[in-house]
Amino acid sequence: MKTPWHVWVVGGVSLLWNSGGAIDYLMLRFRVEAYTGQLTEAQLGFFESLPVWASIGWALGVWGAWIGSVLLLLRSRFAGTAFALSLLGIGVNSIYTYGLAGAEVDAGMGAVQAWFAVAIVVITAGLLFYARAMARRGVLR
Template identity: 30%
Template sequence: MKNNLNKPSKAFWIIAIVGLLWNTMGVDGYLNQAYQTERFKLMYTEEQLEFIYNTPSWVMAAFAIAVFSSVLGCILLFFKKKLAKVFFLIGLIAVLIQTTYNGFINPGKELYGVMEYSMLIIIPLFAVFLFWFSKKCADDGILT
């Protein structure tokens, strides 16, 4: 077994923790939407919910893949495993598929508010960052 002499910095651990918290919130959002919880229903108007409930299954699948693969990527970061990079790439691809639908195809996008449009930018940027970060850590020898 090879010992890794490249110790992760405090920034590494902060990014791993923030990434895990962010993606855990994504899992919570997915589960609330998929199971149409009361908490979820209270966040939207009836008109918005009508579009949300008619989201194509392939978009919901992309949502699930994005959040669950990214959580696994964060967990693998904690264990300093190169495999994190693969899960972040899968998550990034799924985020891009979901974002394409939500930003360009979704017939209910005219009902979006500032928060929805902000998330259309923030989520892909965060996914790109986590993939880049895991790739850099792997290249630097922090991930084995």
């Protein structure tokens, strides 16, 4: 089956989008001063105080989505699984971020960041549904 043009567009745009998340993750994890210097003390403190299970969720969310994008471009049927794992990771991290962290999040997150978090979930869910649809059509093997 010939690969539809939109697979390349969705795969390419999703890889760019998810690379942004991967860069953010690496910059924060490796504490790159040029990057972390732009954060407030409250924001930096939040990331440094994440419990291990929330950090694992964050990593799974970021890297699952990035790998899903690569797998989509490789036309692998496992792209959907990677996006599903990403959503699981986002959910785990969100339990801490929005359910347990409380005032720490309120101090470091404004309205823009809150809407951005919603956009991440919506886009990742969209990519999951897209990858599954392409797998059902036989585009992903």
